[in-house]
Amino acid sequence: MLRELGERGSLAAVARAFHVSPSAVSQQLTALQRRVEVPLTERRGRNLVLTGAGQALAEAATQISVAMSSAEQAVSRYVQDPTATVRICAFNSAALTYFGPLLGDLAGEGNPRLVCHDRDVGQDAFPALAADYDLVIAHRLEHSAPWPSSLTVLPLVREPLDVAMSDRHPLAGQSTVGVAELIDEEWVSVQDGFPLVSALHSIAVHAGKSLNITHRINEFFVAAAIIANSPAVALMPRYTAAPQPGSRIVLKPLRDVHLSRHVDILCRPESLYRTAVQKVLRTLQNRATPTRLDGKDAEGTV
16 A cells, blocks of 8 residues: 555545545554654645655565565466376275376376375374375275365265185175175274274174174285185275286175275365366376276176
């Protein structure tokens, strides 16, 4: 306002420029004057004009205006830059499923620079990751509490949970398996606090008997190695937990308990204003199709 007063010559002209009343301009200039030891304005006849100190401060205001404009342009360039860096994290099996294809799809000039991280955390810890990453691929069981409303949640895929077993297991020849057939089996579970624990609890509740949990393994590749070489069984996601080729693991749907998890993308709302983030998001969503990457269904050998 001090700068405008110097250029426009009157409180009324400044008020018109800011679409406020002359008294509002006067109040702002009075508040500014209280922070400066020397007079910034003086009366010359009927006009209020700048003193030398006021002129010096008005010139500084011009520099501030230039800096603010430059900052706004820098933000605009950052938001609109299609090649800016995008940081993404995912739980292990989602990282295995999506990171390689995503990097391939975004290779070449004109695409965002993708920085990938895998984060193996409990369900409750996923929302906090949105403070450190632009996009967070997270998972939760279908009937668990929703993600916090402060985050933007973009569904990626709803993924059934099947029972994994060796292709030599006595139940391997069946198209589906029931809880009663599994209740006395050895089970591979994940560590406490991870989503699949409550899914196993649902099976135990349905059976009215605790499961015989022998091993606790978070990494599906390790679990698959145990299952392939023992009578143990485990719950595994149908799409994102693809065991190693040749591991001789089969996935069997449960016929009396329907279990699934939601794989979602979490982010802070402001992240979606960035062009680069939007491009990564669209590419990721195009990759999220409800089919196995090897083309086999839930009853096939993987």
